Amino acid sequence: QKEVEQNSGPLSVPEGAIASLNCTYSDRGSQSFFWYRQYSGKSPELIMSIYSNGDKEDGRFTAQLNKASQYVSLLIRDSQPSDSATYLCAVSIAGGGADGLTFGKGTHLIIQP
Amino acid sequence: DTGVSQNPRHKITKRGQNVTFRCDPISEHNRLYWYRQTLGQGPEFLTYFQNEAQLEKSRLLSDRFSAERPKGSFSTLEIQRTEQGDSAMYLCASSFGGQPRTGELFFGEGSRLTVL
Numbered sequence: 001q002k003e004v005e006q007n008s009g010p011l012s013v014p015e016g017a018i019a020s021l022n023c024t025y026s027d028r029g030s031q032s033f034f035w036y037r038q039y040s041g042k043s044p045e046l047i048m049s050i051y052s053n054g055d056k057e058d059g060r061f062t063a064q065l066n067k068a069s070q071y072v073s074l075l076i077r078d079s080q081p082s083d084s085a086t087y088l089c090a091v092s093i094a095g096g097g098a099d100g101l102t103f104g105k106g107t108h109l110i111i112q113p
Numbered sequence: 114d115t116g117v118s119q120n121p122r123h124k125i126t127k128r129g130q131n132v133t134f135r136c137d138p139i140s141e142h143n144r145l146y147w148y149r150q151t152l153g154q155g156p157e158f159l160t161y162f163q164n165e166a167q168l169e170k171s172r173l174l175s176d177r178f179s180a181e182r183p184k185g186s187f188s189t190l191e192i193q194r195t196e197q198g199d200s201a202m203y204l205c206a207s208s209f210g211g212q213p214r215t216g217e218l219f220f221g222e223g224s225r226l227t228v229l
Contacts, residue, residue: 004155032216043204043220044156088155092216100146100169101216103155
């Protein structure tokens with residue numbers, strides 16, 4: 001049983017600060033890791049993907065992966081009120097296997113103006 | 114390209130009725146996924162297709178659920194004899210077939226089902 005765990009929040013962060021979102025996963029065979037953002041009433045939108053240990057930066061977003069600890073995180077710098085959303089962590093097993101993503105329940109992030 | 118399109122966006126039905134949802138993926142994507150999402154939960158994988166072949170089905174997909182992708186383009190998800198527990202948002206997504214980008218999903222706006 002593959003599991004992806006996230007703190008459901010809400011996580012409240014003042015505008016301009018760094019928001020840190022965390023995720024752990026149970027399956028050591030997981031190879032691909034994703035962060036999706038979901039605004040209330042909308043569908044998920046991919047914001048970051050990471051496939052190897054270390055950091056990956058894209059604008060204000062940084063994804064961090066530590067496969068030994070089975071841990072992936074997302075940092076949002078200079079948080080804006082428009083970043084307020086639910087952030088879903090998702091993992092999959094690569095290598096061509098027949099597998100859909102396994103999502104966590106998401107962390108609800110609130111950026112306070 | 115208009116992205117992933119789903120219809121109907123909302124469906125209200127009575128328990129025991131059948132419903133069908135349609136998904137039109139991004140044209141150059143050969144993988145198509147169906148997920149179900151309820152309030153406060155992440156999307157749950159139901160099934161996926163590579164071209165017209167249905168390659169995996171979750172155990173969540175009971176015998177009342179069936180999905181098709183007859184020509185490798187659009188897909189339909191049918192729920193027979195609906196139950197109140199089927200009430201959820203049904204999300205369709207598509208992606209490229211090449212690893213590792215298969216997890217880079219592009220979601221449609223979803224079809225919300227309410228079973229009375």
